[in-house]
Amino acid sequence: MRKLVIPVLMLCFSINAQTPSAKDIIEKVDKNMSADSRVFTSKMVIHNPRNTRTVESKSWSMGEKKSYTEYLSPPREQGTKMLKLEDQLWIFSPSTDRIIQISGHMLRQSVMGSDLSYEDMMEDPHLLNHYTGKINGEEKIADRNCWIITLTANTPDVAYQTQKVWVDKDRFIPLKKELYAKSGVLLKRMELSDVLQIQGRWFPKKILFKDVLKEGDGTEFQIMEIEFNTKIPEYIFSKASLKK
Amino acid sequence: MKLLFKLAAKNLIGAGLRTWLNVIVLSFSFLIIIWHKGLLDGWDRQAKNETISWETGGGQYWQENYDPYDPFSLTEAHSGIPPSFNTLVSKGNIAAILITQGTIYPSGRIQSILIKGISSNQKLLKIPSALFIKNSEEVPALIGRNTATDNRIKEGDLITLRWRDVHGTFDAGNIKVIGIFDSDVPTVDMGQIWLPLDRLQKMMDMPGEATILVWNKEEQHSTISQGWKFKTNEVLLKSITDLIKMKSVGGIVLYIILMSLAMLAIFDTQVLSIFRRQKEIGTYIALGMTRGEVVGLFTIEGSLNSVLAGLLAALYGIPLLAMQASHGMSMPGGSKGFGLAVADRIYPAYSLGLIVTTILLILLTTTIVSYLPSRKIAKMKPTEALRGKIQ
Numbered sequence: 139m140r141k142l143v144i145p146v147l148m149l150c151f152s153i154n155a156q157t158p159s160a161k162d163i164i165e166k167v168d169k170n171m172s173a174d175s176r177v178f179t180s181k182m183v184i185h186n187p188r189n190t191r192t193v194e195s196k197s198w199s200m201g202e203k204k205s206y207t208e209y210l211s212p213p214r215e216q217g218t219k220m221l222k223l224e225d226q227l228w229i230f231s232p233s234t235d236r237i238i239q240i241s242g243h244m245l246r247q248s249v250m251g252s253d254l255s256y257e258d259m260m261e262d263p264h265l266l267n268h269y270t271g272k273i274n275g276e277e278k279i280a281d282r283n284c285w286i287i288t289l290t291a292n293t294p295d296v297a298y299q300t301q302k303v304w305v306d307k308d309r310f311i312p313l314k315k316e317l318y319a320k321s322g323v324l325l326k327r328m329e330l331s332d333v334l335q336i337q338g339r340w341f342p343k344k345i346l347f348k349d350v351l352k353e354g355d356g357t358e359f360q361i362m363e364i365e366f367n368t369k370i371p372e373y374i375f376s377k378a379s380l381k382k
Numbered sequence: 383m384k385l386l387f388k389l390a391a392k393n394l395i396g397a398g399l400r401t402w403l404n405v406i407v408l409s410f411s412f413l414i415i416i417w418h419k420g421l422l423d424g425w426d427r428q429a430k431n432e433t434i435s436w437e438t439g440g441g442q443y444w445q446e447n448y449d450p451y452d453p454f455s456l457t458e459a460h461s462g463i464p465p466s467f468n469t470l471v472s473k474g475n476i477a478a479i480l481i482t483q484g485t486i487y488p489s490g491r492i493q494s495i496l497i498k499g500i501s502s503n504q505k506l507l508k509i510p511s512a513l514f515i516k517n518s519e520e521v522p523a524l525i526g527r528n529t530a531t532d533n534r535i536k537e538g539d540l541i542t543l544r545w546r547d548v549h550g551t552f553d554a555g556n557i558k559v560i561g562i563f564d565s566d567v568p569t570v571d572m573g574q575i576w577l578p579l580d581r582l583q584k585m586m587d588m589p590g591e592a593t594i595l596v597w598n599k600e601e602q603h604s605t606i607s608q609g610w611k612f613k614t615n616e617v618l619l620k621s622i623t624d625l626i627k628m629k630s631v632g633g634i635v636l637y638i639i640l641m642s643l644a645m646l647a648i649f650d651t652q653v654l655s656i657f658r659r660q661k662e663i664g665t666y667i668a669l670g671m672t673r674g675e676v677v678g679l680f681t682i683e684g685s686l687n688s689v690l691a692g693l694l695a696a697l698y699g700i701p702l703l704a705m706q707a708s709h710g711m712s713m714p715g716g717s718k719g720f721g722l723a724v725a726d727r728i729y730p731a732y733s734l735g736l737i738v739t740t741i742l743l744i745l746l747t748t749t750i751v752s753y754l755p756s757r758k759i760a761k762m763k764p765t766e767a768l769r770g771k772i773q
């Protein structure tokens with residue numbers, strides 16, 4: 139009998155070791171996706187029903203609260219800068235030489251007609267701080283084995299009450315995300331691809347955002363260059379830097 | 383005095399075409415001033431009446447954080463309806479309105495919208511909220527004609543609405559447009575959607591809360607309530623009053639131009655009369671009239687131009703103004719985009735006060751303008767005047 143118990147226990151242990159808990163998975167996803175600070179250059183390709191536009195920008199972000207973005211192209215948007223501190227956003231437009239403040243509901247509006255809101259573009263939240271996960275199954279996304287994890291908000295003050303995330307089993311990177319309203323209506327879908335190893339972590343360089351309630355083919359968000367945990371001077375996150 | 387009037391009238395008529403030209407020009411001034419002021423008064427009256435019926439009622443209590451010109455204030459501008467008001471709300475004597483922001487997706491397009499929840503049983507405002515009672519199965523919505531046209535929404539359409547609750551969490555659902563109302567007040571129509579108050583309170587997780595309490599005209603608003611500020615109609619309708627005032631000031635420039643033209647003609651006629659009628663002036667004085675009486679005669683002659691102009695203006699103006707008052711004046715499309723209540727047709731209001739004031743104003747101005755050149759008569763030597771010598 140003793141001889142039988144030990145192998146059974148070992149088998150259970152090995153199964154457990156193969157399937158980490160949802161919390162562990164989210165923790166590893168956060169380690170890959172979030173950082174103390176990030177500096178990246180990106181290209182946003184907005185596919186509207188009538189046309190396609192490309193906007194290039196450079197962004198600096200620190201934690202969940204501070205973010206700064208400067209548009210590099212097209213010429214019409216070049217020099218436009220955005221600063222987000224907590225839940226307030228300031229936009230500087232060089233054509234008007236004015237800084238305007240955006241907050242509250244306006245932060246949820248789309249950025250330049252894209253499928254991203256200002257919040258989506260400028261925030262870098264740690265999932266574990268806001269959600270509790272539950273593994274709901276497995277599925278293959280782009281030939282990679284994924285866990286399907288349902289994230290339910292711990293606190294009432296998060297944008298999306300529920301999220302469904304398809305996490306790559308080997309690289310701990312979400313390859314697909316679905317964001318749901320409180321009522322269960324699907325609001326946005328994200329498809330993450332071009333996963334590369336950067337500074338010792340896996341990171342998707344391309345994200346396709348789709349506001350499912352809106353017409354159009356979505357918005358591609360491509361990271362051209364990215365650096366994690368670099369030192370960003372504090373003055374970047376001040377209103378004075380908007381007019382520089 | 384009677385003689386002076388008779389003589390002045392005789393002289394004036396005797397002057398023929400010169401008089402009639404003056405009278406015609408002056409009658410135009412009469413008519414245009416009355417018409418323009420009547421139009422502004424009519425617009426003012428219509429705009430205020432409509433705004434009171436659709437939006438402001440007998441004044442409003444605003445939640446202390448509410449600022450209609452600052453959409454950022456909306457996230458904080460809500461609190462529980464004061465218990466002392468609850469009876470009046472349930473009776474429908476106070477219309478409670480909760481305001482928040484959201485997004486609609488009509489036919490796959492994205493559109494920001496102001497969501498307003500209004501008590502279904504309210505009887506104060508013309509918003510047809512009673513329709514909510516008959517449609518309780520889905521989330522019923524009412525929209526104004528302009529919003530419906532701009533977003534190509536029809537009655538019976540199901541639209542996806544996305545909003546954020548009190549905690550900032552996204553929520554979405556379908557709403558059914560159960561009615562489209564026609565209102566001349568753009569501030570209850572443009573970019574807005576009306577839902578039953580209780581449904582919106584539930585959607586926003588704000589039970590028993592409101593942003594605005596519309597007060598009944600008949601109710602006293604002396605009840606002081608903490609966290610709420612009372613706004614009288616004088617304050618709420620200030621934008622209309624200011625606009626009309628601004629338009630009136632703009633109108634004064636027009637009146638000055640018109641009156642200047644007419645007065646210039648009268649002044650010119652008076653100067654010419656005195657110059658050409660020196661023998662006549664000398665004869666009047668020789669016959670025993672004092673200089674003052676002769677000055678009076680010429681002043682009356684000039685002033686009578688305005689009386690004749692008034693009569694002429696009445697002759698062709700009354701039918702014209704009456705027709706406009708009954709048919710109204712059509713306003714250009716898109717006037718509502720300015721955010722003020724502009725009806726499709728504006729009906730001018732000609733009050734007795736307006737007509738009397740205009741008559742008195744023109745009479746007084748004409749008298750002054752007629753008197754100024756006539757003063758020269760007082761300095762004339764009668765003997766020289768009799769000889770017709772130029773003085």
